Amino acid sequence: xxxxxxxxxxxxxxxxxxxxxxxxxxxxxxxxxxxxxxxxxxxxxxxxxxxxxxxxxxxxxxxxxxxxxxxxxxxxxxxxxxxxxxxxxxxxxxxxxxxxxxxxxxxxxxxxxxxxxxxxxxxxxxxxxxxxxxxxxxxxxxxxxxxxxxxxxxxxxxxxxxxxxxxxxxxxxxxxxxxxxxxxxxxxxxxxxxxxxxxxxxxxxxxxxxxxxxxxxxxxxxxxxxxxxxxxxxxxxxxxxxxxxxxxxxxxxxxxxxxxxxxxxxxxxxxxxxxxxxxxxxxxxxxxxxxxxxxxxxxxxxxxxxxxxxxxxxxxxxxxxxxxxxxxxx
Amino acid sequence: xxxxxxxxxxxxxxxxxxxxxxxxxxxxxxxxxxxxxxxxxxxxxxxxxxxxxxxxxxxxxxxxxxxxxxxxxxxxxxxxxxxxxxxxxxxxxxxxxxxxxxxxxxxxxxxxxxxxxxxxxxxxxxxxxxxxxxxxxxxxxxxxxxxxxxxxxxxxxxxxxxxxxxxxxxxxxxxxxxxxxxxxxxxxxxxxxxxxxxxxxxxxxxxxxxxxxxxxxxxxxxxxxxxxxxxxxxxxxxxxxxxxxxxxxxxxxxxxxxxxxxxxxxxxxxxxxxxxxxxxxxxxxxxxxxxxxxxxxxxxxxxxxxxxxxxxxxxxxxxxxxxxxxxx
Numbered sequence: 001x002x003x004x005x006x007x008x009x010x011x012x013x014x015x016x017x018x019x020x021x022x023x024x025x026x027x028x029x030x031x032x033x034x035x036x037x038x039x040x041x042x043x044x045x046x047x048x049x050x051x052x053x054x055x056x057x058x059x060x061x062x063x064x065x066x067x068x069x070x071x072x073x074x075x076x077x078x079x080x081x082x083x084x085x086x087x088x089x090x091x092x093x094x095x096x097x098x099x100x101x102x103x104x105x106x107x108x109x110x111x112x113x114x115x116x117x118x119x120x121x122x123x124x125x126x127x128x129x130x131x132x133x134x135x136x137x138x139x140x141x142x143x144x145x146x147x148x149x150x151x152x153x154x155x156x157x158x159x160x161x162x163x164x165x166x167x168x169x170x171x172x173x174x175x176x177x178x179x180x181x182x183x184x185x186x187x188x189x190x191x192x193x194x195x196x197x198x199x200x201x202x203x204x205x206x207x208x209x210x211x212x213x214x215x216x217x218x219x220x221x222x223x224x225x226x227x228x229x230x231x232x233x234x235x236x237x238x239x240x241x242x243x244x245x246x247x248x249x250x251x252x253x254x255x256x257x258x259x260x261x262x263x264x265x266x267x268x269x270x271x272x273x274x275x276x277x278x279x280x281x282x283x284x285x286x287x288x289x290x291x292x293x294x295x296x297x298x299x300x301x302x303x304x305x306x307x308x309x310x311x312x313x314x315x316x317x318x319x320x321x322x323x324x325x326x327x328x329x330x
Numbered sequence: 331x332x333x334x335x336x337x338x339x340x341x342x343x344x345x346x347x348x349x350x351x352x353x354x355x356x357x358x359x360x361x362x363x364x365x366x367x368x369x370x371x372x373x374x375x376x377x378x379x380x381x382x383x384x385x386x387x388x389x390x391x392x393x394x395x396x397x398x399x400x401x402x403x404x405x406x407x408x409x410x411x412x413x414x415x416x417x418x419x420x421x422x423x424x425x426x427x428x429x430x431x432x433x434x435x436x437x438x439x440x441x442x443x444x445x446x447x448x449x450x451x452x453x454x455x456x457x458x459x460x461x462x463x464x465x466x467x468x469x470x471x472x473x474x475x476x477x478x479x480x481x482x483x484x485x486x487x488x489x490x491x492x493x494x495x496x497x498x499x500x501x502x503x504x505x506x507x508x509x510x511x512x513x514x515x516x517x518x519x520x521x522x523x524x525x526x527x528x529x530x531x532x533x534x535x536x537x538x539x540x541x542x543x544x545x546x547x548x549x550x551x552x553x554x555x556x557x558x559x560x561x562x563x564x565x566x567x568x569x570x571x572x573x574x575x576x577x578x579x580x581x582x583x584x585x586x587x588x589x590x591x592x593x594x595x596x597x598x599x600x601x602x603x604x605x606x607x608x609x610x611x612x613x614x615x616x617x618x619x620x621x622x623x624x625x626x627x628x629x630x631x632x633x634x635x636x637x638x639x640x641x642x643x644x645x646x647x648x649x650x651x652x653x654x655x656x657x658x
Contacts, residue, residue, distance in 0.1 A: 161612055192612070216522055275527075276527070
């Protein structure tokens, strides 16, 4: 079991200044990823999971965004403090990212070959012929048949699944040590999703690469993550090893999410357990526990104090004033 | 299956879209066979799930079924009315009885209309309530029925969240007292915690109003939860159809097997122990579907005759239909 931390984010706080007021997107979250580990970040839209990753990669447009505080230690360097030149060296080379919609992340007027060889020129300094050979190999690695010919094709000539493979090939071009995958399979069909997940799992093992996999799908997480972090309204509400989290969820939100899911492998026994209400408005500065208005275990304290992330079992952390197993205050 | 006449009866329904070239002089250069001969029936009060991957024609099937697209061939009977030949008054009658809930709660509500205008439109169109005041009372009643506050009648869509907008869409569908509702991916644009709310609402309404649903979706877990029977579509045709638990527990068609094995299960131990049937390649184009069995280029068990002979639908078990040469 490797214990070396590849990246450690501490007390990250990101806000957006909008005409409506300040959006409290990420509210002081801390986490780490070991080398070669897969961390899944789970949460609903607007919970801050993507903004967190974009923040430490310094890809947040500023203004309106602002990283208010925090540290992101990557191999003894604080990514939030280093120069833009140094950052450009890390971004795309050591830390790569793939996105939900490959069509909007690929340039529609440049060939795939041109786009995939670009990081090979800038980061690895390969010449034209070398870069082309490497690009062909990368495309073959991610399962694109007839790669040499397809280098001259444009993004619209690829299907959704194939485009995502191209994105993965580009992300892997410089053999990164951390891959951030932001809902890479959400726009794909289940059979294509299964192909992509298998591909990433295979590459990860092969290259000993760490992966941060952002998703809202608790089914996908179960199959591929080592550790899971659950986010809600810009806070981490629970974090644990994947089996521990599913066996023994200790935050009411995680618990409710797991019971709200229908299962393909089980006969229906009753109506789904739904979570009442909707996620909170991030324009209001959080006061008390953000999940309290939708929670079935709320006690008085929840409305006044936001619970910190506390250890509830070995390597299992949850932010809740109540013990969900008994419903009694801790 | 019950012996009474089904509410919806679809026979060999086809919807082809022409591909044209030229701006002034248009000529047809091809055909997209989006729906290429599907047959099924839905009993009163039943929910039939129509599942498949994107581009398989499930949404087109739902829309053609309601006459939103004119059908190319085939017959649709809804509550005794023949939709394919209906015009004028009889068409209006079918449209009143059969409604639709759309996938995207952002695109399916007119942003310039108030909730009152949106939900009361079917009543105005079908002259159900001709007095403005009574109509608004009925809108309030419908909003309460779908779990929204009646005070919100004069708000605009942008003031609502995705889940609430979907409730407005449901209220609109209910406004004309329909018997049959096509739910076209009604929850796929919503967050997980909101999906369960909307699904439970659809089920409650079905019980209270004795509604019949065609539930078009790609989320196989949710389909197993909400539907009584499922039909699996691939490239414009139905390849397998049967009772929910029968199909999920004993899938016969290789495509259904692959599809079911690709659905993630939220249980780490089970998920890691699973043997997946990983399909290679993508869904072929419906412009020029493969010869013989349409699934043969991706099928892990394809036989020689699958390339040339089109399989026919057979009843492999009572009420369980499958279209595959490999199934005896």
